[in-house]
Amino acid sequence: MSGQMVLTHVGIVLILLFVLWCVIFRSQDVKFAFLNLFRHKRRSFSTIAAIMLGGISIFLYGGFIDYSFWILKEQTIRTNIGHVQIYNQNYFETSNKNKSLINDYRSLKKAILNEPELARSISTLSGQLEFTGVISQYESETSGYFSALGVEPLPALKLGSFDKLITGSDLSRVKINEITLGSGLAKTLNAHYGDWLDVLVVNTQGGQGALSMQLRGVFESGIKDYDDVAMKIPLITAQRIMGTDSVSKILILLKEEDTAAFSDRLRQFIAKHHLPLIVKDWKEVSLFYQQVEGLLTGIYFFIKLIVSLIVIFMISNSMTMNVIERTREITTLRAIGLKPLHVTRLFLLEGIFVGIIGAAGSLAVGYAVASVINLYGIAMPPSPGQSLGYTAFIKTDSIALNWITLVLPILTAAGASVLPALRASRLNISDAFKFS
Template structure:
């Protein structure tokens, strides 16, 4: 929990404790403050309506952003990244990935899966070998650069679950000479299912490797730059053509989405065995996700700020008008012995009740509207760099979203009532009686 959230929680807790204390020991003040909301129904309704409108906007946009983050996160994790990755410690320091492989992959995989505190959290563990080369379709006289990825067929069903097969099928667990191509690369080569292609690479020793491969399937990830060069083939075949038994990275898909805790355990395991490896969480290697998250979070913060300012001005204006219209009432109460502190408390409680009513209304109306929207969804255009759109929904089960929808109206209404409450308690009795 961040310091800002903790600070806000403390303030809200103090406000609620103040209301609870008034209910227990100053119930008459609580009753008068609540009933005062109904004295000027039109003004109270317009103020609460403004709060509800702002709160609903925050709830709906926040739910939309939460769903967008979730779908982008799942797409990122399940497009051959996983929750946690293991790399050679030199992987990010050199452009020649062939010189920074994880050796003895099979033994390392077995050691991790035999460690109980790690194995209990792992859903899928897989190695991948990255390499590049040239692939040709001689019958069509076409060729292209490709970015190859050697993968294990069974784990790839989970780690590549967001890749859509548009022709053929996934990699076989039996046939080692079959591949799948990105849709853009297949179009460049003018190739289709069951065609034979020839791939040439430079292996890790600097020699040349070549292999004839059969197209088993064509997939689309939705990311154009990736689909234009991507080729997947069985890991054993990739290791054979590259002349190694190592992998470029190891990907781990977790049962529960707690990558930070698992990464910490994995780092301890690596340090204990003194392996020359490093651990990265999915977010660290996903620059696109970080950029989108930063952009949408900034927009969301700006919307919350605008709504908060509108609510503050609306409530301040409404309560100031209340004070002007109730000047005789206030000064009469003061004249018969009501202390300034009690007057302040009455108006302060009014502001809190306006905020609580607005918060409950915001959440209730927001859930109703979100339920209607979620019946059909929102058709979204493709994100930057992608080729396919998606259907967005409003995510309503986020504790953080519910929390901000309830807390923001209460905080802003309470803050907006402070100055009017103090102004009411400081009215000069003799001058106020001359008010007409």
């Protein structure tokens, strides 16, 4: 938990304890402070409306950000990355990926699935073989560079579920010597369903491998750079053309989002069997997601800061005006024996009540507006580096989002009431009676 969240939790706990103490031991003060909100209805309404406007903005934008994170995360995980990956320990230390393969993949897969603590969390486990080369079409006299993935056809349905099939079929229905291409690469080759293509590679032994394969599908992931070079091929065929029975990495898709706990258990399994492997989670290998998350989180923090400052100024101004207009009332209370701390408590309670009403209103109206928006969604242009737009929605099931929408108005209202409350308690009785 970050320091910011700790301070937020401590602040709201102190405020709630203060209100609870007042309800139990100073119930008249609570009643008096609440009724004072209705003495200047227009001012109270404008202050609460300002708080609600800020709270609704935070709720809607936060829900939009949460949905954006969720869809980007799902797209990342299901575009041949998975929740967890296993690599050879030298994979990230060399540019020649053919020298850092995972040997004896079949035995390792069987051992992992036979481990009860690991198997119960796994939805899909699949090996992939990465390789590059040149692909050409004889009839149209075209050729291009490709970056291929040898994948197991059935697991590819889940691990590549965000790939949009444009023509033909996916890998689950292809034969050994058939392939699918990214839309950009297919366009470069002027290749269509049923065309024969020639693939030339440098295999793991440093020799040449060549094979003619038939195009059975064209897909689009929405990531232009990927679609321009992408080729998917059955793992058995990829291993044959590359002259190996190894894989470049093993991808694991989990049943539930417990990536950190599962990764720890998998590392323990690897250490127990003294395997030369390392474990990475999806976020570690997705630089684009990390960059987008950092950018949007920074923008969201800036918006919360602006809203907090607006609320503080609005409430401070409103409470200061209350102090000025109620100078005679405050000094009369002081004259009959009311202590400064008592006066401070009354004004603090007023500010807190304004914040509570504003917070509850923010959440209620925020849900209503989000429900209307979610009926149609928000048409979004393609993200940087992508070719397809998407429809965004407001995600409202986040506990953190609901919490901050409730807590932020209360904290800012309480904080903004401190100075006016202290000013009211320090009024000079004899001077204040001269106020007109």
